[in-house]
Amino acid sequence: MHPLYLYNTLTRKKEEFSPIVPGKVGMYTCGPTVYQYATIGNMRSYVFADILRRVLEYNGYSVKMVMNITDVGHLVSDADEGEDKMLVAVGREKKTPWEIARFYTEAFMKDAALLNILRPTALCYATEHIEEMLQMVVELVEKGYAYETSDGIYFDISKFPAYGQLSGIRLQDQLAGARVEENPEKQHHADFALWKKAPKEHIMQWPSPWGMGYPGWHIECSAMSRKYLGDQFDIHTGGVDHIPIHHENEIAQSESCTGKIPARFWMHGEFLLVDGGKMSKSLGNTYTVHDLVTKGFEPLAFRYFCFSAHYRSHLNFTWPALESAQKGLRSLRTMVQRSSRGPEKPGAEEKMGRFRELFLESVNDDLNMPKAVSVLWEAAKADLGPGLARLAGEFDRVLALDLVKGPADEDKVLELSELPPEVQALIEERRLAREAKDWAKSDRLREQLREMGYQVKDLKDGYEVTRIP
RNA sequence: GGCGAGAUGGCCAAGCGGUAAGGCAGGGGUCUGCAAAACCCUUAUCCCCGGUUCGAGUCCGGGUCUCGCCUCCA
Numbered sequence: 001m002h003p004l005y006l007y008n009t010l011t012r013k014k015e016e017f018s019p020i021v022p023g024k025v026g027m028y029t030c031g032p033t034v035y036q037y038a039t040i041g042n043m044r045s046y047v048f049a050d051i052l053r054r055v056l057e058y059n060g061y062s063v064k065m066v067m068n069i070t071d072v073g074h075l076v077s078d079a080d081e082g083e084d085k086m087l088v089a090v091g092r093e094k095k096t097p098w099e100i101a102r103f104y105t106e107a108f109m110k111d112a113a114l115l116n117i118l119r120p121t122a123l124c125y126a127t128e129h130i131e132e133m134l135q136m137v138v139e140l141v142e143k144g145y146a147y148e149t150s151d152g153i154y155f156d157i158s159k160f161p162a163y164g165q166l167s168g169i170r171l172q173d174q175l176a177g178a179r180v181e182e183n184p185e186k187q188h189h190a191d192f193a194l195w196k197k198a199p200k201e202h203i204m205q206w207p208s209p210w211g212m213g214y215p216g217w218h219i220e221c222s223a224m225s226r227k228y229l230g231d232q233f234d235i236h237t238g239g240v241d242h243i244p245i246h247h248e249n250e251i252a253q254s255e256s257c258t259g260k261i262p263a264r265f266w267m268h269g270e271f272l273l274v275d276g277g278k279m280s281k282s283l284g285n286t287y288t289v290h291d292l293v294t295k296g297f298e299p300l301a302f303r304y305f306c307f308s309a310h311y312r313s314h315l316n317f318t319w320p321a322l323e324s325a326q327k328g329l330r331s332l333r334t335m336v337q338r339s340s341r342g343p344e345k346p347g348a349e350e351k352m353g354r355f356r357e358l359f360l361e362s363v364n365d366d367l368n369m370p371k372a373v374s375v376l377w378e379a380a381k382a383d384l385g386p387g388l389a390r391l392a393g394e395f396d397r398v399l400a401l402d403l404v405k406g407p408a409d410e411d412k413v414l415e416l417s418e419l420p421p422e423v424q425a426l427i428e429e430r431r432l433a434r435e436a437k438d439w440a441k442s443d444r445l446r447e448q449l450r451e452m453g454y455q456v457k458d459l460k461d462g463y464e465v466t467r468i469p
Numbered sequence: 470g471g472c473g474a475g476a477u478g479g480c481c482a483a484g485c486g487g488u489a490a491g492g493c494a495g496g497g498g499u500c501u502g503c504a505a506a507a508c509c510c511u512u513a514u515c516c517c518c519g520g521u522u523c524g525a526g527u528c529c530g531g532g533u534c535u536c537g538c539c540u541c542c543a
Contacts, residue, residue, distance in 0.1 A: 030543080032543085033542085038543090039542085039543085041542080041543060042542080042543050043543085044543070045543035046543080048543085049543095167472065167473085167538085167539090168472060168473080238543070239542080239543030240473085240474090240537080240538075240543075241537090241538065241542060241543060242543075243472095243473090243538080244472080244473095244538065244539060245538095245539085268543090269543065270474080270537085270543090271536095271537065271538095271542090271543070272543080273536075273537085276535085276536080277536080277537095278536080278537070278542090279542090279543095280541075280542055281541065281542055286542090304492095305481095308481060308482060308491095308492075309481080309482065309483095310482090310483080312474085313474080313475080313482090314474075314475075314536070314537075315481090315482095316481080318480090318481090320480070320481090320493085320494090321480075321481055321493085323493080324480080324481065324492065324493035324494080325481090325492085325493085327492085327493065328491095328492050328493065331492090332492095362483095368483075370481095370482060370483050370490085370491075370492090371483060371484085371490075371491085373491070373492080374482095374483070374490050374491035374492080375490090375491090376491095377490090377491055377492070378490085378491080409506085434502095437502075439502055439503065442502090442503090443502095443503070443504080446503095446504075446505095455505070456504095456505085457504085457505050457506060458501075458502095458503090458504080458505080459506095464505095464506090466505095
């Protein structure tokens with residue numbers, strides 16, 4: 001047996017995983033803010049969460065996976081300054097925040113489905129949990145962890161000495177207001193908003209004990225994870241950018257309320273780089289799943305590409321790299337699918353057992369997907385016969401690359417009858433030329449067909465026509 | 470200024486104390502009238518300098534260089 005090891009940001013080491021309740025795992029994934037299309041950088045993060053969930057299930061756990069949808073505008077800056085993201089989108093698209101949120105939520109779910117990301121067992125929308133958030137804010141105020149200013153309710157960080165445990169930041173080292181305007185009413189520069197009082201023109205606002213307002217960004221995760229997973233659950237995931245502010249704040253809020261750190265394992269996915277540098281919405285060098293499809297790639301090529309590096313490493317996105325992934329995936333599927341048509345091989349089962357073990361060992365080693373994929377490649381080359389297809393089917397419960405059913409290189413062989421008449425005519429002419437051993441004419445016709453978008457392969461007896469992609 | 474990650478063959482990338490996975494690309498070969506496909510073979514002492522050890526990409530110290538976070542963003 002291979003125990004499951006996961007890296008915990010909290011302790012900065014790999015730990016053997018075991019859930020609070022035997023056999024069951026509760027995990028919470030920080031979901032998207034739905035005010036524009038998700039980038040492939042965002043998607044890498046959700047592929048990571050999906051892999052974690054699938055590996056847990058592969059290990060026999062029943063997983064409750066909760067993901068939030070941030071459909072309320074929180075402020076642009078985590079330091080509670082600046083514009084409201086949702087309002088920016090409202091100005092841009094001339095729609096209501098609700099319409100925008102719905103539109104981009106659907107777009108996100110569609111992209112996720114294209115990447116074979118399983119739907120979370122529970123999706124929760126921030127706007128549907130304002131009540132729970134307010135209750136938590138009230139609780140924090142009553143317990144003395146928060147104070148009121150002219151523009152909102154703030155968490156009092158001085159009451160939570162453990163602050164900074166995730167990121168290793170010591171508050172006294174941080175330069176107050178180094179890059180943002182300091183709010184003079186805040187008692188400590190790292191105090192953060194639990195609730196904001198809304199100016200009249202603010203579109204999304206709700207009644208509260210402090211008048212009309214809207215929630216601070218961090219409170220939604222605390223309130224919703226508590227509601228669906230309890231005061232303490234097993235795993236919390238997100239991007240590395242969430243470590244210093246968002247998750248620190250979340251821990252501070254939740255633990256102040258419940259007395260417990262909300263999650264035992266904190267796991268973070270590294271960023272996707274583009275051409276060696278950061279991808280960011282503000283730099284405008286972002287791509288979406290749709291962009292990949294437009295360039296002729298299948299979405300799962302991106303999923304496969306994500307497996308080329310460990311989730312805690314930077315992964316550098318370039319078009320040639322994606323092409324390499326697409327080729328690798330296609331060729332893997334070709335091997336798998338071809339194997340299912342051949343005869344059984346003696347001794348295959350024995351070898352398969354070994355590969356199963358290696359695969360499990362790899363994914364259970366903190367989700368080492370590059371290793372896991374290499375195990376599959378080794379299996380593909382091990383002459384397992386139809387056993388390979390069975391094995392790939394098992395591994396695909398984690399990989400989800402449509403190995404057995406997805407498009408492979410060989411799938412494009414066309415019947416003569418499905419070709420346009422003029423193409424059929426040229427092929428027939430070429431067949432006759434070949435019979436007459438008129439190679440010059442044969443080659444000329446093959447070139448002509450190629451220009452029309454068809455590749456002709458000559459076999460022992462006959463030929464195969466495929467469409468050039 | 471603070472925090473963190475990383476430097477492995479042409480490219481991407483595993484390995485985390487015992488003598489370098491895998492993919493893509495390249496080269497050679499088999500097959501073929503020629504192609505294509507397929508199959509086989511093939512390409513590295515791991516940024517630099519010290520140290521620990523019988524033994525180090527793998528641990529420690531010091532450099533150099535990248536990159537990320539501390540603003541939006543996974």
